[in-house]
Structure formats: C-alpha cells, structure tokens
Amino acid sequence: MTIRIAVIGAGIMGADHAKIVAQDLPGAKLQVVCDVDAARARRIADACGAADVGASPEAAIARADVDAVIIASPDVTHAPLALACIKAGKKVLCEKPLSQSSAECLAVMKAEQAAGQRFIQLGFMRRFDQSYVEMKQALADGKLGRALMMHNFHRNVETPNADFTGAMAITNSAPHEFDVVRHVLSTECAAISAFQPKRSDARVAPVFMVLETVDNQLVNIEINNNAAYGYDVRAELVGEQASIAMNTIAYTRMDGALRNSTGYDADWRGRYADAYRRQNRAFLRFVETGTFPEIASSSWDGYCSTIVAEAGVKALSEGRKMLVEMIAKPAFFA
Numbered sequence: 483m484t485i486r487i488a489v490i491g492a493g494i495m496g497a498d499h500a501k502i503v504a505q506d507l508p509g510a511k512l513q514v515v516c517d518v519d520a521a522r523a524r525r526i527a528d529a530c531g532a533a534d535v536g537a538s539p540e541a542a543i544a545r546a547d548v549d550a551v552i553i554a555s556p557d558v559t560h561a562p563l564a565l566a567c568i569k570a571g572k573k574v575l576c577e578k579p580l581s582q583s584s585a586e587c588l589a590v591m592k593a594e595q596a597a598g599q600r601f602i603q604l605g606f607m608r609r610f611d612q613s614y615v616e617m618k619q620a621l622a623d624g625k626l627g628r629a630l631m632m633h634n635f636h637r638n639v640e641t642p643n644a645d646f647t648g649a650m651a652i653t654n655s656a657p658h659e660f661d662v663v664r665h666v667l668s669t670e671c672a673a674i675s676a677f678q679p680k681r682s683d684a685r686v687a688p689v690f691m692v693l694e695t696v697d698n699q700l701v702n703i704e705i706n707n708n709a710a711y712g713y714d715v716r717a718e719l720v721g722e723q724a725s726i727a728m729n730t731i732a733y734t735r736m737d738g739a740l741r742n743s744t745g746y747d748a749d750w751r752g753r754y755a756d757a758y759r760r761q762n763r764a765f766l767r768f769v770e771t772g773t774f775p776e777i778a779s780s781s782w783d784g785y786c787s788t789i790v791a792e793a794g795v796k797a798l799s800e801g802r803k804m805l806v807e808m809i810a811k812p813a814f815f816a
C-alpha cells in the first residue's frame with residue numbers, strides 16, 4: 483500500500499521533507515504540498531512532482547486522499563495542526579518543537595491518550611544520527627562506565643533575523659540538545675542554569691547552559707547562533723572509564739597553499755541528511771504498522787524538552803538556577 487503524504491509548510495524544512503518523500507521514501511507518495519504562500523507551495527510541488535497543492539493546512543489534513551502528514555510550518559502552528567491530525571485520525575511527523583508552551587504539549591498528549599493510540603512522531607532527528615546512536619550504544623554496552631558529563635555545542639552561521647534573542651535560542655534551537663541528551667543518557671533534567679557572554683556588537687550572544695540530571699550528571703550546552711564560520715554541532719559523552727565524541731563529518735579534504743582543510747556546511751541539511759531519511763523511514767513504518775518507532779521522539783518527549791526550555795528561559799532572564807518540574811510520565815507513553 484502506498485502512503486499518501488501531505489507536507490505542510492514549504493519553507494526550508496518543508497522543501498527538504500517534500501524532496502525526501504518524493505525521492506527517498508519507497509512506499510510513500512508526495513500527495514499535497516501545502517503552504518499559506520501558494521506560490522511557494524506550487525514551486526516545491528513542481529520541483530518534487532507532488533500530485534497537488536493547497537493553501538489551507540486544515541483542508542490538506544482533512545483530504546480523503548491524504549493518509550499521513552508532515553508538519554513543517556512555524557513553531558506556533560505545530561500544536562494546533564497536530565491536534566487537527568489526531569482529530570482526523572492521521573499520523574503526523576511534526577517538526578520540533580511540539581510547541582513552545584508545555585501547556586500546549588500536554589493538550590496534544592491528552593488528545594492522543596483520549597484517542598487511545600499514538601499519532602505524533604516528533605522531528606528530533608538527532609536520535610537517528612549515527613553519532614548519537616553510537617554514543618547511546620557505547621553507554622548501554624558498559625564501555626564508558628557510569629556517564630558523568632555530556633558536552634554539547636550547537637553553532638549556526640548567523641541568526642535568520644536581527645531580533646533573534648537568547649530566549650529564542652533556548653526555545654527553538656536548544657530543544658534538539660535537550661531531547662538528545664535525555665535520549666542518550668536515558669534520564670531527565672532536574673535543573674538548568676543559563677548564561678550569556680557579552681558580544682562586541684548587537685547580535686545575539688551565545689547561550690551557555692548547564693543542566694543537572696536527576697541522576698546527578700552534568701551537561702553543558704552552547705547554543706551559538708552567530709558563530710560566523712559554519713554550521714557545527716559537536717558532542718562528547720564522558721564516562722568514568724572512557725569518553726566518546728562525535729567526529730566532524732567531511733567527505734573530502736583540500737590540500738593546498740601549505741594547508742590541509744575541510745569545509746563546513748552553511749546549515750543543517752547536509753550534516754543531518756541521513757538522519758532525516760532514517761527518521762522519515764521510521765515514520766513511514768509507524769504509519770504502516772501503528773507501532774511507534776523505538777528511538778523516535780513522542781509527544782511526551784516534546785513536552786519534556788519544552789518544559790526544560792521554559793525553565794531555561796526563566797533561568798536566563800532571572801539569572802538563577804531553575805528546577806525543572808515535570809509531571810510523571812503517563813503509562814500511555816511507556
């Protein structure tokens with residue numbers, strides 16, 4: 483059976499998802515590309531060979547010829563559109579974050595529980611990246627001993643707009659780190675502190691966070707949205723017996739002018755190309771079988787990363803450590 487997919491939002495991520503569905507997802511068909519900007523939807527639909535276009539996400543979700551949905555519109559649209567998908571009985575791969583409000587995340591979790599089945603897979607694709615897969619495996623195999631610390635660096639070339647703030651770095655960029663740290667360490671965050679150094683210009687300075695886990699481990703996260711030199715993500719997990727670090731991935735090296743150098747991508751699409759494809763294949767299996775993919779992020783995971791982000795924003799604005807106070811994990815998400 484071919485799964486007919488609607489992609490909602492035809493911006494950077496929506497265009498990438500549309501391309502993956504059209505070219506790299508056997509068993510799936512790109513049925514509709516939907517964007518409030520009709521010209522943009524048309525451009526991506528034509529480039530990827532979609533069957534149809536639309537401008538109303540609600541109408542796209544309701545279509546009888548759509549079996550599953552990928553939400554790649556802006557953050558504020560995720561929870562309302564995820565709720566519409568649950569109401570329509572359609573499984574959804576929703577870009578991160580599920581919402582920037584933990585109350586909205588809880589509403590989505592409640593709707594899934596009321597429907598009696600899982601609908602939401604969240605787009606925290608780092609879980610599918612081979613570096614984090616190997617870190618988690620090394621820890622599970624006992625090669626590291628007890629995990630003590632995790633160091634994480636997330637650097638973008640520059641912010642998309644000049645009014646980007648430290649709080650936005652925490653609510654939009656950092657959730658990837660919050661999620662993958664919880665996933666790799668199999669733990670929850672108990673407290674968060676957040677700091678910013680001073681830049682010499684008006685651009686947003688990096689946000690430096692320290693998380694304390696419920697298992698008394700320490701995690702540092704640098705979110706540097708104006709790193710200037712390239713897209714760069716690094717991570718190292720330090721255990722009592724060994725440590726494991728992500729390698730920089732480069733297919734080529736340039737030798738010349740008495741130097742040897744490798745390049746950086748301008749953004750995340752190249753670095754995580756495999757992870758997005760693995761994630762989307764897992765989503766397709768979820769739609770086909772109804773079984774939630776073992777390593778994927780659920781709406782519960784979306785809630786957890788958002789509640790850490792909410793505490794992080796407070797920690798930054800109030801200049802003090804904040805406790806992360808979460809509800810107990812419902813059995814439904816076990």
Ligand SMILES: NC(=O)c1ccc[n+]([C@@H]2O[C@H](COP(=O)([O-])OP(=O)(O)OC[C@H]3O[C@@H](n4cnc5c(N)ncnc54)[C@H](O)[C@@H]3O)[C@@H](O)[C@H]2O)c1
Pocket residue numbers: 490491492493494495496516517518519522538539554555556557559577578579605606607654750
């Ligand atoms: N997983 C990742 O690695 C990753 C990376 C970047 C962005 N994201 C997430 O993906 C989402 C999209 O980010 P982007 O960078 O592609 O943004 P973008 O601004 O490039 O694209 C968003 C698109 O959504 C459209 N849109 C706005 N409101 C809409 C609505 N109600 N219905 C349908 N379309 C609507 C816009 O016209 C635009 O074309 C964001 O939530 C972001 O957090 C995830």
